Amino acid sequence: MANTYTKLYIQIVFAVKGRASVIREEFRDELQKYMTGIIQNKKQKLYAIYCMPDHVHIFVSMGPELAISDLVRDVKANATSFINDKGWVEGYFEWQRGFGAFSYSESQVKAVVNYVLNQREHHEEKTFREEYIELLNQFEVDFDNKYLFEFLE
Template structure:
């Protein structure tokens, strides 16, 4: 639409089904690049995609014509298909149902980027459960423990 301008930055966080440690370092970057490609194909701006063995952070610049839920649905569906077609895992690969989506201002881009970039180092000190609950609490998101990811430690 003419004369429509926006700056919308969303960080998605989602996990491997049952929080299994299936995203192996040997091929993880290939999957993250594939996810970035999906985001590009949808006309959105991938800022960074990174994660560890059991979960992923995707930070995007989103245009208002793209629904938050539609983008992450496509990223998850297409990337799980890619992982399965490449034979990266022995059994069938699935992402866990659901995700977190957190919005940021333009001034926060560098901090969020660096946070996502350093996920391996970050998770030497903090569990995914604590990280995820901290995000929910920081953004004052009401949640029901029954509907969180399977956060088995």
């Protein structure tokens, strides 16, 4: 797109179907590398990614040629096939429908990268439900509890 310039920083959050804790630590690095490749092949810049056992945080800058929903769809679809092909879970692996996407300014990039990369420590103090609702409230997103991810806490 000639004469179109953007730099949009987006944190994307999505969860494993049923909030099952199936992304095991021994597979996390390989899954993150695979997802990184998908994002890079879509020509988006990845700043940070962290796969928790039951959800994922991705922090990217998005260009104008790709919608956020298309990026998330492609990451989730390809990662689903990758996980199932590897046989990392018993039965069939799936992500929950939907995702959260939150935008940030240039001055917040370092803090968000640190936040994403320190998910394990962060979740020692706060559940995913608490974290996700806090993000929704911080960004003043109107939401209905019945449409949030399935929370098993």
